[in-house]
Amino acid sequence: MHSVKQMMILFALASLGVGAVTPASAQNAEASGTNGTAAAKAAASATQPTKAQRKQARKEARAKKNAELKKLEDSGYQPYRSDPDYPQNLQNAQKKAGIGQGASQ
Secondary structure, three states, X not given: OHHHHHHHHHHHHHHHHHHHXXXXXXXXXXXXXXXXXXXXXXXXXXXXXXXHHHHHHHXXXXXXXXXXXXXXXXXXXXXXXXXXXXXXXXXXXXXXXXXXXXXXX
16 A cells, blocks of 8 residues: 555656646747647656556555455454454554554555
């Protein structure tokens, strides 16, 4: 999950950079007589992750979460059970599995 967050931040920063660069490239395209929209679209598509990359990121995040849940279940946590001691039991399982409290959020 951590790598997915890093990727999202990276893409957000890249899109901000494209916003700053696009007007300049559009001005250069207008000055040269070419279509500035095509240059802007090309610059924007270069920073956007492809559908396959987004799908792979989702698969990796899902696999990581499933592995974390498996570790918690092996440590005694039962997510399907209605438990009056819910937060404490989850925290105990996290400690036993060696998973930080922030990892499941």
